[in-house]
Amino acid sequence: MLNCEQAARLASEGLDRPLTLKERLALRFHTLMCRGCRRYRRHLEILRRISRAYVKEDERQA
Numbered sequence: 933m934l935n936c937e938q939a940a941r942l943a944s945e946g947l948d949r950p951l952t953l954k955e956r957l958a959l960r961f962h963t964l965m966c967r968g969c970r971r972y973r974r975h976l977e978i979l980r981r982i983s984r985a986y987v988k989e990d991e992r993q994a
């Protein structure tokens with residue numbers, strides 16, 4: 933079982949590289965049990981989407 937620190941790290945790594953099946957399951961299991969990490973993950977995804985939108989904007993201007 934992951935602790936919150938490990939889950940947070942996996943969630944953020946998962947945005948940059950594909951997680952292994954084992955990592956995905958461990959993270960999924962933890963976020964099912966842990967409300968704090970569910971919120972954290974959602975937050976990460978929102979931030980990621982916003983920063984991608986900015987990158988696209990930059991490419992258009994270049």
Ligand SMILES: [Zn+2]
Pocket residue numbers: 935936937939962966967968969
């Ligand atoms: Zn947690």
